[in-house]
Amino acid sequence: MKETTQRRGDGETQSKACFLRLSLSPRLPVFSLSGPSFILSIAVLASVVHFASSSRAQTQPRRSGAHSAAAREGFTPADRALVERAIGATCAERVRDPLGSVPIDEMQTRPSLPVSNPDALAGARRAERLLPTTRKLVANAIVQLAKDYDLYTAALARNRVNAAAARVEAVRRIKPDVDSRDNASVLLHDPRVIAFGTIFLAGLRSDEGMVSVLAHELTHIASGQADSLRPLFRAIARRAAARTGLRIQGQRAEELGCDLVGVMAARAFIKQTPSWEPLPRRLARAFEHNCVDDDASDEDHLSPRNTIRALFALDVSLASEEVSDGGAGASWIGPRLPFTRPTLLTASTRSS
Numbered sequence: 001m002k003e004t005t006q007r008r009g010d011g012e013t014q015s016k017a018c019f020l021r022l023s024l025s026p027r028l029p030v031f032s033l034s035g036p037s038f039i040l041s042i043a044v045l046a047s048v049v050h051f052a053s054s055s056r057a058q059t060q061p062r063r064s065g066a067h068s069a070a071a072r073e074g075f076t077p078a079d080r081a082l083v084e085r086a087i088g089a090t091c092a093e094r095v096r097d098p099l100g101s102v103p104i105d106e107m108q109t110r111p112s113l114p115v116s117n118p119d120a121l122a123g124a125r126r127a128e129r130l131l132p133t134t135r136k137l138v139a140n141a142i143v144q145l146a147k148d149y150d151l152y153t154a155a156l157a158r159n160r161v162n163a164a165a166a167r168v169e170a171v172r173r174i175k176p177d178v179d180s181r182d183n184a185s186v187l188l189h190d191p192r193v194i195a196f197g198t199i200f201l202a203g204l205r206s207d208e209g210m211v212s213v214l215a216h217e218l219t220h221i222a223s224g225q226a227d228s229l230r231p232l233f234r235a236i237a238r239r240a241a242a243r244t245g246l247r248i249q250g251q252r253a254e255e256l257g258c259d260l261v262g263v264m265a266a267r268a269f270i271k272q273t274p275s276w277e278p279l280p281r282r283l284a285r286a287f288e289h290n291c292v293d294d295d296a297s298d299e300d301h302l303s304p305r306n307t308i309r310a311l312f313a314l315d316v317s318l319a320s321e322e323v324s325d326g327g328a329g330a331s332w333i334g335p336r337l338p339f340t341r342p343t344l345l346t347a348s349t350r351s352s
């Protein structure tokens with residue numbers, strides 16, 4: 001961890017939630033752990049994967065039907081306005097929500113927290129509790145994205161995606177780390193552990209926020225040293241860039257792809273865990289750590305607010321949900337049933 005942060009050497013205060021992958025910088029002899037034939041096979045595989053051309057889809061007339069390829073590619077001025085409203089709604093919700101996440105620029109200004117800090121401990125327990133669920137949600141989301149982006153049709157590409165999903169299952173441990181502060185990270189040579197700064201653990205106060213960040217890290221592990229998901233990250237970045245005008249290349253594409261899996265995992269988690277809390281509130285928690293005042297970008301990351309923008313642009317249905325009237329409890333299917341209550345109500349203990 002210390003090693004990775006030092007290598008950044010950009011002289012700036014680190015503002016991003018996740019630093020990793022530095023051992024895979026193209027300037028470093030990173031494949032020394034692997035045999036040459038393995039490298040070659042990966043290179044061949046990488047060249048085989050094809051995407052459906054997004055430009056082809058964009059030239060098609062827009063049809064009705066939310067699931068048509070044309071509708072997926074179409075992004076109207078109304079959609080753009082919706083995305084902006086959703087950003088506002090997300091960050092306003094953060095302020096109102098007692099479980100709202102601390103923005104990462106605010107985390108940065110805080111003093112380091114010992115591992116024994118009660119909030120950091122609570123965060124670590126939350127992360128450990130949610131890790132098994134999040135592993136499954138990430139594997140599902142990656143397969144879903146591969147299908148959505150037409151990367152699941154060729155057998156080779158399908159194998160790569162399935163192998164990536166399998167790597168996620170091997171992650172076992174959350175390691176609270178004082179020096180990581182407001183970052184979480186994974187080292188790809190030790191892909192069973194997620195290092196989690198104690199400030200970050202304490203700053204994510206909701207299950208939804210935690211699932212989103214855990215899923216981000218797990219997606220880096222899924223791509224792994226082989227960069228298996230690079231074609232997918234590129235396809236996602238191309239679509240986001242076309243819709244937002246942002247420059248999203250290189251490592252930025254991977255970070256955005258990991259964030260997209262993060263919000264998809266959080267959305268699926270919300271579906272699986274009914275609650276009386278309104279959907280917009282729960283959904284906002286997947287994005288809130290990016291509700292910064294100091295909206296700085298760097299070479300490897302979009303700025304935090306542009307990250308939210310790109311994510312909503314990629315999945316406009318999430319933006320719709322965020323600005324919907326959640327007062328009707330849209331996130332619940334039904335409350336958890338208090339099974340024990342009838343027993344208590346009918347029990348009679350009077351013996352005299």
Ligand SMILES: [Zn+2]
Nearest residue numbers: 018019255258
């Ligand atoms: Zn990351």
